[in-house]
Amino acid sequence: MNALTRDTNAWRLIGSIDDIPSQGARCVENGETKIAVFRTADDRIFALEDKCPHKNGPLSQGIVHGGCVTCPLHNWVISLETGAATGADDGRTASFPVRLDGRDIYLNLQQGA
Amino acid sequence: MSKQRLVIIGNGMAPGRLLEHLFEAAPDAYDVTIFNAEPRVNYDRIMLSPVLSGEKTFEDIIIHGDDWYAERGITLHRGEKVTGIDRAARVVTGASGITAAYDKLVIATGSSPFIIPVPGHKLPGVLAYRDLDDVDGMLRAASRGGRAVVIGGGLLGLEAAAGLKSRGMEVTVLHLMPTLMERQLDPAAGYLLQKELESRGIEVRCGANTKMILGNSEVEGVELEDGTVIDASLVVMAVGIRPSVDLARDAGLDVGRGIRTDLAMRTSDPDIFSVGECAEVDGRVYGLVAPLYQMAKVAAGHLAGVSEAAFAHAETPTKLKVTGINLYSVGDFGDGPDREDVVLRDAARGSYRRVILRDNRVIGAVLYGDVADGMWYNELLKSGEDVSDIRDTLIFGQAHQGGGVAADPLAAVANLSDDAEICGCNGICKGKIVQAINDKGLTSLGEVRAHTKASASCGTCTGLVESVMALTLGETFAKKAEGMCGCTDLGHGEVRRLIKAQGLKSIPAVMQELEWKSSHGCAKCRPALNYYLLSDWPGEYKDDQQSRFINERVHANIQKDGTYSVVPRMWGGMTSSDELRAIADVVDKFAIPDVKVTGGQRIDLLGVKKEDLPAVWADLNAAGLVSGHAYAKGLRTVKTCVGSTWCRFGTQDSTGLGIKLEKFLWGSWTPAKVKLAVTGCPRNCAEATCKDIGVICVDSGYEIVYGGAAGLHIQGTTKLGMVKTEEEVIEIAAAMTQMYREQGFYLERIYKWAERVGYDTVKAAILNDTDSRRAYYERFVFSQQFAQTDPWSERVSGVDKHEFKPLAVFGEEAAPATAHVEPAE
Ligand code: SRM
Numbered sequence: 001m002n003a004l005t006r007d008t009n010a011w012r013l014i015g016s017i018d019d020i021p022s023q024g025a026r027c028v029e030n031g032e033t034k035i036a037v038f039r040t041a042d043d044r045i046f047a048l049e050d051k052c053p054h055k056n057g058p059l060s061q062g063i064v065h066g067g068c069v070t071c072p073l074h075n076w077v078i079s080l081e082t083g084a085a086t087g088a089d090d091g092r093t094a095s096f097p098v099r100l101d102g103r104d105i106y107l108n109l110q111q112g113a
Numbered sequence: 114m115s116k117q118r119l120v121i122i123g124n125g126m127a128p129g130r131l132l133e134h135l136f137e138a139a140p141d142a143y144d145v146t147i148f149n150a151e152p153r154v155n156y157d158r159i160m161l162s163p164v165l166s167g168e169k170t171f172e173d174i175i176i177h178g179d180d181w182y183a184e185r186g187i188t189l190h191r192g193e194k195v196t197g198i199d200r201a202a203r204v205v206t207g208a209s210g211i212t213a214a215y216d217k218l219v220i221a222t223g224s225s226p227f228i229i230p231v232p233g234h235k236l237p238g239v240l241a242y243r244d245l246d247d248v249d250g251m252l253r254a255a256s257r258g259g260r261a262v263v264i265g266g267g268l269l270g271l272e273a274a275a276g277l278k279s280r281g282m283e284v285t286v287l288h289l290m291p292t293l294m295e296r297q298l299d300p301a302a303g304y305l306l307q308k309e310l311e312s313r314g315i316e317v318r319c320g321a322n323t324k325m326i327l328g329n330s331e332v333e334g335v336e337l338e339d340g341t342v343i344d345a346s347l348v349v350m351a352v353g354i355r356p357s358v359d360l361a362r363d364a365g366l367d368v369g370r371g372i373r374t375d376l377a378m379r380t381s382d383p384d385i386f387s388v389g390e391c392a393e394v395d396g397r398v399y400g401l402v403a404p405l406y407q408m409a410k411v412a413a414g415h416l417a418g419v420s421e422a423a424f425a426h427a428e429t430p431t432k433l434k435v436t437g438i439n440l441y442s443v444g445d446f447g448d449g450p451d452r453e454d455v456v457l458r459d460a461a462r463g464s465y466r467r468v469i470l471r472d473n474r475v476i477g478a479v480l481y482g483d484v485a486d487g488m489w490y491n492e493l494l495k496s497g498e499d500v501s502d503i504r505d506t507l508i509f510g511q512a513h514q515g516g517g518v519a520a521d522p523l524a525a526v527a528n529l530s531d532d533a534e535i536c537g538c539n540g541i542c543k544g545k546i547v548q549a550i551n552d553k554g555l556t557s558l559g560e561v562r563a564h565t566k567a568s569a570s571c572g573t574c575t576g577l578v579e580s581v582m583a584l585t586l587g588e589t590f591a592k593k594a595e596g597m598c599g600c601t602d603l604g605h606g607e608v609r610r611l612i613k614a615q616g617l618k619s620i621p622a623v624m625q626e627l628e629w630k631s632s633h634g635c636a637k638c639r640p641a642l643n644y645y646l647l648s649d650w651p652g653e654y655k656d657d658q659q660s661r662f663i664n665e666r667v668h669a670n671i672q673k674d675g676t677y678s679v680v681p682r683m684w685g686g687m688t689s690s691d692e693l694r695a696i697a698d699v700v701d702k703f704a705i706p707d708v709k710v711t712g713g714q715r716i717d718l719l720g721v722k723k724e725d726l727p728a729v730w731a732d733l734n735a736a737g738l739v740s741g742h743a744y745a746k747g748l749r750t751v752k753t754c755v756g757s758t759w760c761r762f763g764t765q766d767s768t769g770l771g772i773k774l775e776k777f778l779w780g781s782w783t784p785a786k787v788k789l790a791v792t793g794c795p796r797n798c799a800e801a802t803c804k805d806i807g808v809i810c811v812d813s814g815y816e817i818v819y820g821g822a823a824g825l826h827i828q829g830t831t832k833l834g835m836v837k838t839e840e841e842v843i844e845i846a847a848a849m850t851q852m853y854r855e856q857g858f859y860l861e862r863i864y865k866w867a868e869r870v871g872y873d874t875v876k877a878a879i880l881n882d883t884d885s886r887r888a889y890y891e892r893f894v895f896s897q898q899f900a901q902t903d904p905w906s907e908r909v910s911g912v913d914k915h916e917f918k919p920l921a922v923f924g925e926e927a928a929p930a931t932a933h934v935e936p937a938e
């Protein structure tokens with residue numbers, strides 16, 4: 001499978017940046033999988049599986065600050081860019097490619113690298 | 114060997130230091146007796162301003178606690194003013210008749226504030242600024258609000274003004290001279306300072322000459338020579354100090370402006386020493402601690418018999434301890450024909466610096482705004498080195514002096530010589546700190562303070578000491594976070610104070626003005642700031658949902674599996690068949706897995722899906738049930754017992770009163786959660802004695818207790834007092850909640866707050882002083898009008914819809930792009 005076909009199949013319009021509060025998140029459901037789509041204060045968009053690497057806490061419900069989100073269950077701080085836990089904690093959540101086209105958000109449902 | 118008797122008159126900062134040196138050098142030489150006119154132990158007088166502003170408590174600034182005296186066998190007569198010294202008999206006598214014989218005597222009576230003898234200067238409400246009693250007096254006045262007039266625009270007056278402003282008073286500073294702090298600042302820097310204070314809402318009138326203080330039974334205002342009348346409920350006089358020399362003069366000692374001593378700090382009687390602000394050495398008297406500490410060291414050496422040390426004059430830099438205002442001045446900056454000035458102004462940054470040279474040597478410096486180089490100029494001043502070579506760049510500071518010292522403060526400290534002074538108050542140089550760290554294996558700031566005294570007095574050099582530690586310890590030194598979080602070095606108290614003082618009304622404004630180190634804060638500081646702003650600017654500040662923890666955003670408690678629990682209010686623990694039926698129906702309709710009775714006398718519906726929350730609330734609302742705020746930093750529950758309605762022991766309607774309290778207090782945001790209980794008799798079935806505020810009904814009325822908790826830490830309540838009516842209970846509970854709302858640090862429960870500010874302070878403001886209670890109560894009532902909206906019905910009617918719906922839903926099978934998309938509402 002080459003990258004191009006994968007892309008064309010997987011990019012989905014999920015809504016507009018205005019649907020997500022600044023420093024907030026909304027979820028996208030893809031069958032069994034929940035994906036949290038985050039918007040930072042400087043209007044960058046990131047998508048991670050809505051599952052904390054610690055004990056599956058819903059990251060979409062956390063506080064977004066800088067390029068990170070703090071998990072609502074036990075305060076792990078997860079990097080939005082990589083899905084990796086920061087600081088002393090160890091673990092990584094799946095991340096998904098997103099891109100902005102004007103104000104439209106496209107999400108690639110194939111898990112990112 | 115029999116010990117000699119050492120008697121000390123005065124227990125201020127100078128003799129405190131003297132004793133430390135003495136016990137270090139000769140622990141067994143003396144039996145020590147101290148007389149102190151103040152009824153307390155030795156404390157850090159220069160930190161009274163942070164106590165006034167609320168950044169520190171009295172306990173924080175105690176230098177020697179009771180144990181310290183006990184361990185050294187020192188007799189301390191508190192509240193005992195010495196009235197006479199009999200040099201022939203070698204005995205001192207106190208006001209209440211206590212006597213003590215001495216072999217050696219130290220007079221350390223400090224100085225007395227000068228009170229201008231204008232008409233009215235004796236009215237209640239006219240205070241000086243010298244000791245803890247003055248601070249307490251100012252705090253009492255501040256709790257009643259109104260305007261404070263501070264007479265005197267010097268160091269003390271301005272610290273008092275800033276503190277009173279942060280305590281919510283209107284403040285006017287009257288200063289006789291044309292610019293502020295003219296003894297430490299030149300007019301240009303004085304002007305910048307005045308502008309800064311004015312922008313914080315402090316009114317400054319220079320050239321103002323006080324004619325009289327107005328009022329009949331207490332202060333009502335101040336009249337100036339030019340006829341202007343300013344209303345005032347408090348007048349603070351900070352116009353200067355006079356060395357306290359009467360006792361010494363009466364004893365026949367040689368007295369000039371101060372008690373004259375030689376360079377060993379001996380008075381004209383060789384067995385009597387004098388140290389501190391009362392002493393005059395080599396023709397000079399002093400008013401800052403650095404030289405006094407030097408006196409203490411010299412005198413201790415001679416008392417211990419091990420020293421040839423002599424006092425030597427040195428210039429002491431001046432700094433103002435008002436958070437957010439940086440100024441530094443040292444040396445001589447008067448104009449003169451033999452002097453050259455180098456000035457640098459940066460209007461945009463409000464910064465100004467001036468270095469004064471004579472014969473190509475630095476003799477003085479004044480810095481306002483960016484003061485980092487102050488220490489370097491002071492070093493040049495002390496060394497007296499010829500600066501011709503660096504004259505062109507001198508004014509730009511150390512960073513610009515070749516050698517590539519970057520603007521990095523760590524590099525600047527690395528570049529300092531070993532004998533560069535880091536702590537001005539205590540005269541501690543860099544080399545000494547480094548040596549102590551290495552020799553004693555010190556790793557924390559607290560340890561460095563304990564062993565070297567560096568940064569242990571006024572604290573303005575703390576950053577430098579930490580830099581020295583970082584350089585010495587390298588990687589292993591993690592700066593102890595005293596700030597709110599990694600985004601700022603400011604603590605909660607400073608931030609709260611500055612929000613009010615600078616009128617900051619949004620999170621970005623706080624971060625900008627208080628120089629947050631991160632661009633948008635973090636999950637620790639944002640909820641705290643959101644709370645502070647909400648509490649300080651009721652009706653004006655717009656709640657920032659994204660800075661709230663999820664529970665407070667969706668008004669339910671998140672559970673381990675990402676579902677939520679829903680707890681409706683049951684006022685005072687009472688419910689009805691209708692409510693129970695509605696709850697039962699909701700449980701069936703939404704297949705809610707668990708129903709539990711909570712420890713707070715109400716019912717918890719556990720395992721509700723987030724999407725279902727609005728519909729669950731709609732059904733509960735329809736039956737009259739509203740949010741129980743089981744998730745909130747706000748009022749949780751008011752537990753009650755059945756009381757006089759049913760119980761054979763009940764003395765009052767505890768259930769009814771509990772319901773009234775809950776209906777009155779619900780909805781307001783507080784620093785941490787607040788729980789109440791009202792119990793019908795002292796059997797205490799409602800567990801009132803472990804609540805934030807508890808009420809115990811008795812035949813004669815209501816006993817109010819507070820500061821309890823029964824969570825991570827079990828803490829029994831402290832008694833506030835007895836009242837007669839339900840109305841008083843409600844007013845007191847609301848007033849206390851408001852005081853806590855205004856002063857508490859985020860996540861600090863009532864018991865921790867009360868410990869920090871003092872249970873006595875709370876009692877004085879809420880129980881004893883009915884005006885102050887009323888003022889808090891009214892502010893609470895005002896803020897409640899913006900707070901008492903049921904968050905559930907708000908959400909049911911559509912607020913924050915986005916919170917509860919997914920942005921998009923895709924089926925299992927990946928469908929073609931853009932199909933099946935449900936764009937958000
Ligand atoms: C539901 C309940 C337990 C129960 O099944 O009975 C409960 C549940 C929780 N308590 Fe509690 N506490 C409950 C009564 C209590 C009590 C008893 C009381 O209020 O009389 C206490 C001791 C009294 C006290 O607060 O001093 C109590 C002391 C705590 C503490 C420790 C607080 C402290 O200052 O030390 C925490 C932790 C915290 O708040 O940081 C806590 C935190 C929690 C949290 C919020 C944990 C969390 O952060 O998720 C739990 C939420 C569960 C949920 O989703 O509902 N809970 N908790 C009770 C709800 C009462 C209500 O109706 O609102």
Ligand SMILES: Cc1cc2nc3c(=O)[nH]c(=O)nc-3n(C[C@H](O)[C@H](O)[C@H](O)COP(=O)(O)OP(=O)(O)OC[C@H]3O[C@@H](n4cnc5c(N)ncnc54)[C@H](O)[C@@H]3O)c2cc1C
Nearest residue numbers: 123125126127150151159194195222223389390400401402
């Ligand atoms: C609000 C404030 C802020 C300050 N800020 C700074 C600062 O930032 N930097 C700085 O260097 N300095 C500062 N100072 C000045 C500094 O506090 C004083 O220089 C220092 O405390 C003087 O020490 P002392 O021991 O001479 O006298 P004090 O500390 O005044 O102690 C004298 C003690 O003697 C007692 N006493 C007097 N007469 C008798 C008697 N007859 N019998 C028994 N006891 C008696 C008094 O009650 C008093 O407790 C500040 C002062 C104040 C008030």
Ligand code: SF4
Nearest residue numbers: 672673711712824825
């Ligand atoms: S004691 Fe409170 S916080 Fe602990 S498990 Fe029980 S409900 Fe949760």
Ligand code: FES
Nearest residue numbers: 052055057071074
């Ligand atoms: S599940 Fe996220 S921190 Fe525990």
